[in-house]
Amino acid sequence: MYSGRVNADARQIVLRFDAGTLLLDGVERAATDVPAPFRWDERVLRWRAPALAYRHIVKALTRGGVAFEDEARAYHKFDFPTKFTVEPRPYQQEAIAAWRKAERCGVVILPTGAGKSLVAQMAIEQTQRSTLVVVPTIDLMNQWYDLLLSCFQAEVGLIGGGFFEVGALTVTTYASAFRFMERLGNGFGLVIFDECHHLPGDVFRYAAEMSLAPFRLGLTATPERADGADEMLAELIGPTVYRREARELAGEYLSDYSIVRLHVEMSAAERVAYEAERAVFKSFLQQKNIRLSSLHGWQLFIAASARSPEGRRAMMAYRESKRIALGTDAKLRVLSELLKRHRRDRMLIFTAENEMVYRISEQFLIPAITHETNIKERREWLAAFNAGDVLALATSKVLNEGVNIPAASVAVVLSGSGSTREHIQRLGRILRKQPDKEATLYEVVTLDTTEEGISRRRSGEQFRGSVGRGESQGLLSDW
Secondary structure: OOOOOOOOOOOOEEEEEEOOEEEEEOOOOOOOOOOOOOEEEOOOOEEEEEHHHHHHHHHHHHHOOOOEEEEOOOOOEOOOOEOOOOOOOHHHHHHHHHHHHOOOEEEEEOOOOOOHHHHHHHHHHHHOEOEEEEEOOHHHHHHHHHHHHHHEOOOEEEEEOOEEOOOOEEEEEHHHHHHHHHHHOOOOOEEEEEOHHHOOOOOOHHHHHOOOOOEEEEEEOOOOOOOOHHHHHHHHOOOEEEEOOHHHHEOOOEOEEEEEEEEEOOOHHHHHHHHHHHHHHHHHHHHOOOOOOOOOHHHHHHHHHOOOHHHHHHHHHHHHHHHHHHOOHHHHHHHHHHHHHOOOOOEEEEOOOHHHHHHHHHHHOOOEEOOOOOHHHHHHHHHHHHHOOOOEEEEOOOOOOOOOOOOOOEEEEOOOOOOHHHHHHHHHOOOOOOOOOEEEEEEEEEOOOOHHHHHHHHOOHHHHOOOOOEEEEEEHHHO
């Protein structure tokens, strides 16, 4: 508790914003009861704290009865008239109520297609402060810009993609927020972090730390991170205040769906090549006493592989065995059958590697979208897909999140990582509710390869407990 005794006989205490931090003027170095986040900065002979602590500092000073002048915040209170009213679904009302109960600081977890943006809209309406929306991609920034323009009678700004316009409502990317927050961190009372699982990264987290916004909302369908850094969300935004899974909303609010796992077998020639490469890889691991299951096993292998010709050969063997397992011709035969089976449905085809995307595109005359696809071409293909002029798209990872493709009803995962998040994101691409729509996700796995372990990790017991109404598995001949 801040007692208020510091500087009782000195000049007025002033709280200021300085390059993503807070400075406390009028308090001598000898003071013993300065709020905990502050540390004495010899460079400026002032007490300094992270901007993130603004809310707690103001509370401490106020509770302690300390008279101070707040020159830190530069955000404004607004009345944002809405252009139309959307009736929120019960779970959206529950989410915003839980967020308000947590003093308007926290994370809301809802599956893709469940309407997280409406929760954000209600937060803006109820908070009535200058608001910054932070998103991971330029495409998503443009989507949010259009959404806010259509919802509110307010000036909407853009920071990113060649624009630097600050409005009562502003949309930016995580990269631009990190770049400019030390200048703009006092200009927003509410910050909304969309796809907030990106925030705890080594760089992006500074976008939260350098903002003094007292009100914060995080939105995501998949908060968990492989590095465990999702625990930082509570510090950067607030606790998880509300969570619903896809299985809970399927049928009434999301499309009914099923997950079908198909097993394929490599050809005899592929099997011989696969086993030979795996033998080289495993022999090197044994020689160097490296266990990939250990905490730093993979990093040890990478380091060891760079030190000798044998190590470089082992790395090549690993990559080649992976390429054979993920790109077996049997998968393309299965894809051919699925394209026939769903010839009237709109299908997304996911792979782990761009090489496979282009192979599919060439063999089946299907548009390919990768990180190499320019923005204009990508938008044209997505528009054609949503309009029904194109019925299938092949992609690697760029469509995992941040795209609006409500007509998609079939997803085929030919290969991917062991990430549960990636699996849930790919499922989410086909769950948006449409009349008479039932979504299906096919996961095609090569038998007796390391891909089976990858599949088990991404579709582990925790995942299977949260999604999937009907899950079946078997060879294509089992149909």
